[in-house]
Amino acid sequence: MRGSVFVGTSLDGFIARADGGLDFLPTDDSESHGFEEFLASVDGLVMGRKTYDFVADSGEWFYGRKPVFVLTSRDLGEPPEGAIVERVSGSPEDVARLLDVRGIRDAYIDGGSTVQQFLRAGLIQRLIVTRVPVLIGSGISLFGALEDDILLRHVATRQFKSGLVQSEYEVAGQPTGEHRGE
Amino acid sequence: MRGSVFVGTSLDGFIARADGGLDFLPTDDSESHGFEEFLASVDGLVMGRKTYDFVADSGEWFYGRKPVFVLTSRDLGEPPEGAIVERVSGSPEDVARLLDVRGIRDAYIDGGSTVQQFLRAGLIQRLIVTRVPVLIGSGISLFGALEDDILLRHVATRQFKSGLVQSEYEVAGQPTGEHRGE
Numbered sequence A, B: 001m002r003g004s005v006f007v008g009t010s011l012d013g014f015i016a017r018a019d020g021g022l023d024f025l026p027t028d029d030s031e032s033h034g035f036e037e038f039l040a041s042v043d044g045l046v047m048g049r050k051t052y053d054f055v056a057d058s059g060e061w062f063y064g065r066k067p068v069f070v071l072t073s074r075d076l077g078e079p080p081e082g083a084i085v086e087r088v089s090g091s092p093e094d095v096a097r098l099l100d101v102r103g104i105r106d107a108y109i110d111g112g113s114t115v116q117q118f119l120r121a122g123l124i125q126r127l128i129v130t131r132v133p134v135l136i137g138s139g140i141s142l143f144g145a146l147e148d149d150i151l152l153r154h155v156a157t158r159q160f161k162s163g164l165v166q167s168e169y170e171v172a173g174q175p176t177g178e179h180r181g182e
Helices: A035-040 A049-058 A092-101 A112-120 B035-040 B049-057 B092-101 B112-120
Strands: A002-010 A014-016 A044-048 A067-071 A084-088 A106-110 A124-132 A150-159 A165-173 B002-010 B014-016 B044-048 B067-071 B084-088 B106-110 B124-132 B150-159 B165-173
Touching: A002 A035, A002 A112, A044 A049, A044 A092, A044 A112, A049 A067, A049 A112, A067 A092, A084 A092, A092 A112, A106 A112, A112 A124, A150 B150, A165 B165, B002 B035, B002 B112, B044 B049, B044 B092, B044 B112, B049 B067, B049 B112, B067 B092, B084 B092, B092 B112, B106 B112, B112 B124
Parallel strands: A002 A106, A002 A124, A044 A067, A044 A106, A067 A084, B002 B106, B002 B124, B044 B067, B044 B106, B067 B084
Antiparallel strands: A002 A014, A124 A165, A150 A165, B002 B014, B124 B165, B150 B165
16 A cells, blocks of 8 residues: 545645644635646545544535545544545554555545554655645644654645646655664 | 845744754755845944854855954854854944944844844845755744734745745834734
8 A cells, every 4th residue: 555645734734723724725626736637646535533434524515426534443434425434443554455455545544643653654655735825823733743754755746827836745754763873 | 224134934934953963954956046146235234242263164255355243242252264254242232333334334244132132123125035845843943922913014035946935025024013902
């Protein structure tokens, strides 16, 4: 399984306000930022429970017939119409093994803590981060603590009329550890 | 006084490691990222004491004959050769008034907490942020808490062969506060 992230953040690196609010993201749908193309490049999704509940409650289902694996120990309830949803639990490695068994080669990893866990586990290979031109000061961070640096390779950056800047990176690996004085 | 920031950060938003280390920044001097042009666009600098000590101790002085105002209550010691250095204290507004009196119209605001204080005080008008393609997980953040959102206007983004991505923003203002539920 190869994990990919596609996410919008404020310039100061928040994917949502502390209460989950996304009001700082642009609402104008007329400018395409490549989400459809990105979605077409994955076979399935992994997301945390909070993200799933947020999307399931939004009344819109963005993922068509792509299977969505939700990290949770609780019952998922009735999925949105047309959605293919499965409950999973365990470590990122456990989830990656399950997805391998299911034939999911490219997975969209979504949700704040889920992305951080998969990054720490070395299970994210591609990052597409779109920066919204605003500072919000606090909220839910895209990135979190790491045991070691993660080196990236810049693939491409696009800028949009609205002021959004989208950069794509591939994970290049982890350095030898000498940086951290270990 | 118009404040500008020119700074490099990891993709996760750190300007230095927790111990001040900058080893994650590129060391190849052959690629120019516009620092000289930026420096030519300002009349003087404001920096925190830690940043000043770090630069003064580095053996290199990057600012030529531009006056450098250092926020500190302690004696500065002997300045580097050729440097024009002055001690200042007080609030960002106090410093801005002093710089106005000195005829400094465009000031380069540098150093982690100094940038955050001047941003909060509404004294930064231009941000040039260069992202290094690495995640370091922890360290000294470029941005900090804010009372209100700060709206930005994207001016331009440049990408470099090394993988650095440099975006320039102008501060567009603060929203009415309705976002924050106030």
